[in-house]
Amino acid sequence: MSVATHAPAGRTAVPHTGTPGLRLIRSEISKIFSTNAWWLFGIGTLVVTGLALWANLAQAAGDLATARGPAGSLTVEGAAPAEAARAQAEFAAQHDLHTQVIKAAGNIFTAGQFFGLMLVLLLTALVVTNEYQYQTATATFLTTPHRSRVVLGKLVAGTGLAMLYFVVTLGVDLVAGLIFFNAEHLSASLGEWPVQRAILFNALGYLAWAVLGIGLGTLIRNQIGSVVTSLVVYLVGYAGTIIVFQLIRLYLIHRDGVLTAAVAAPSIASQVMISPEKLYPQSAAWWVGALVMLGWSILAGGVGIMLTRRRDIS
């Protein structure tokens, strides 16, 4: 669509193009793809995925060999009956080929997830902080004085980018996994719900961390500050939260609910959300994790938009 505008003498008529709602998204997408970060991070994601695949395939090969081996039975001596029953169930699962194939498929088809999500978080935070780092925020907000629209445009472009990363990673995982299962003469189990669910939740994880990254970037405009915070939230946040909640459980509140509450931290919530099985015995359900992620995303994005609207750009 192109509409010529009426311009006074001496001025050229610059035509209007594009659909109003999509212009900002297109602008943000062009910003992402006109610098190097997206493919540098992409290569990083591929390398990480490759390493994770290598580890996951090796583990799967071992597990499958165990499962195919002589089943026999496990005799537990000198243990409580409950303990013995659990050990026997575990032993049985280890030797059940179907269970092991599904577990292996879930791992292989989501390989590279842990660091992939972290890279998406960093990249989407950069999408925002780059504007301040390189002082393009001025030009951006001159073109679009309604700053919340700019943030929303970044949100759509950022989640789109995260989806691209997800699809490419999934493609690599699928190729490697299919070759692997073919070589093992086993079904890749792509028709099984637990495997499909693992893949779907993986996509959800990419989306959630992209939104969180945009929110974090608007919250902390300083590039180094937001990168460091991202890393802390993601890496230290995971191990740190577990330790903190374990300590609370141990010394302050002696209830299992404390460990369940660890889902409040985004890094735990993310893992809870994307794990097909319970992350740990007291873990909250996957949808609690999803809700917590959504809550953090809305909080970070909302506060970010509010600050962006109020702050002086200088």
Add this chain to the structure above:
Amino acid sequence: MSDGQIAVLGLTKVYRKVRAVDDLSFTVEAGRVTGFLGPNGAGKTTTLRMLLNLVRPTAGTATIGGRRYADLTDPIRTVGAILEASGAHRGRTGRNHLRMLCYAAGMPASRADEVLELVGLTPAAKRKFKGYSLGMRQRLGIAAAMLGDPQVLLLDEPANGLDPEGIRWMRDLLKRLADEGRTVLVSSHLLAEMEILADDLVIIAAGQLVRQGTVTDIIDSMGAPQVRLRTPEPDKLIAALDKATVVRRNDDGSLIVAGMDPAGVGDLALRAGVALHELVADRPDLENVFLELTAGKATIR
């Protein structure tokens, strides 16, 4: 109202303890180049940023064509601005920098190439911003400002980093744009350049208005007209002058006669039979006027 008049009324910005802009009021008319002058830290950039909705005023209003920038339906087709020379991503090409602005403003990507041509950057269109010289960065800034072919132009130190040829190019461009009926507000430290370029001046210091008017009026207001001349018989000429006339001898042998115009001095010399080798109206230059007007107000606040 679409005449593109800029109106600043009681504009104030307070940063913690500093009143960067203090109850500032002035207007800028279309069809003229208006120089926006002031010592460092006078509040020029803050004022321009408040006009553009980038900085929130503590009090007062700043409007363009009667509307606040945030209320303009098509901001960059109405107002073009250059605020800093380094406003692009180092790793992005000049052309892509302009294109992303085109997309956001709903302009065809080809518009980026048109403005690159306008500022003479076409050969460097596909070069990354980090490889641009300061002068090229300024040109890219002007290209961005011209994307929407706006009625109003706000330029903060656009001549920074330009070579003499670039400065002349900029001067011709801004004069032409004003002749086309646009509003051109340009801040600068280059007073000699401003004296040539600007029609009107707004001079501020310490966040407050010091003087507004045409360049001629402001300069004339700061000193009576005087005439500089050379003659082989200075004493004979001085004797012929009115006793009340102030005459000063310069070290280079020329004379300064205050309170007379060149015609008056020339006629008088003819009647006295004194030869004149040089006779010029001597106006104080903008630099002297500016320094006098802002004396003592340029302190670091």
